[in-house]
Amino acid sequence: MSVLPVWSLPVRLFHWLNAALFLAAYGWLEGGGSLHEWAGYAVLALVLARIGLGLFGQGQERFAAFWPTPARLARYLRAFPAGHAEWPGHNPLGALMILFLLLMLVVTAVSGWLQDTDAFWGEEWVQRLHEWSADVVMVVVVVHVLAVFLMQRLTGVALLRAMVTGRRS
Template identity: 40%
Template sequence: MASTVKVWDRPVRLFHWSLAGSVALCWLTADELQSVHEVAGYAAAGLIGLRLVLGLAGTRYARFSQFIRSPKSTLTYAREMLRHKEQRYLGHNPLGAAMVVALIVMVAGIALTGWMQTTDAYWGIEWVEETHETLAELLLVAIALHVAGVIHASLRHHENLVLAMITGRKRAPAGGDIA
């Protein structure tokens, strides 16, 4: 069996699965259980705050500076991926990093517009409601793309990324991998 290395620390893994659960709960309760929907939304907002802290002051693979790449690098990675010649990254690959940023921005926007709807100033304001709903719908598309990317990378690089997000461990880097 190949040796493994610790990549995702416990706070990152707890964040990931807690956010997934909060978002799922928000989606399931959107039109039925408003109080549960709001609590799950506030939980998601708090989790985004935690992820921002981890992104600035967390462990190596949690830090934004470790995995966020330039648009040019991300596009180059996407081209290489389409040709099945992309390198394996121990942390987030450039497209995965772009998805992390997109998901954080979308969830933050959904949480903000959701909170705004509970205030006197913005309650019943159509653009706030429409923005909240549009971002929520776009989030579902982004989640589907995220899952597709995880499946693709798992198959391409012969490793179970879902399991890695549970255990925190990935296959040790080999020649050509980017650690």
């Protein structure tokens, strides 16, 4: 069995720092105290860097490599779950979830920032958007982690190890 590099060090750093800082921002609330805000800004910076990698990076980290086109989604779903192992990077269904997560992380961090500006301070819709988007991310993250373990079981592909070591067999 050959071992292929799939996730570059920047992608792996993005993933684990983002996961830790998102959970930290979600946990350190206390009325949006400064730890909360800095964790949130760090999440925003990481997501913007990940978008840069998606546009200008290499190999499987490029959006073009895993963009969930209708044709790719149809091919994936027709062969599910046995065909999963044929996708070297993110599978198209996982890619849909990833793009949605990146978008909702931006919405959460930007709405959090807006709440702190003079222009939007005290605006109820901004507060509600912030709470709602943070909760949506949390729900999607739970599904994400369950999906990783389920797909590992169904297909035997060590997805988690690949996000740690960068290599996949």
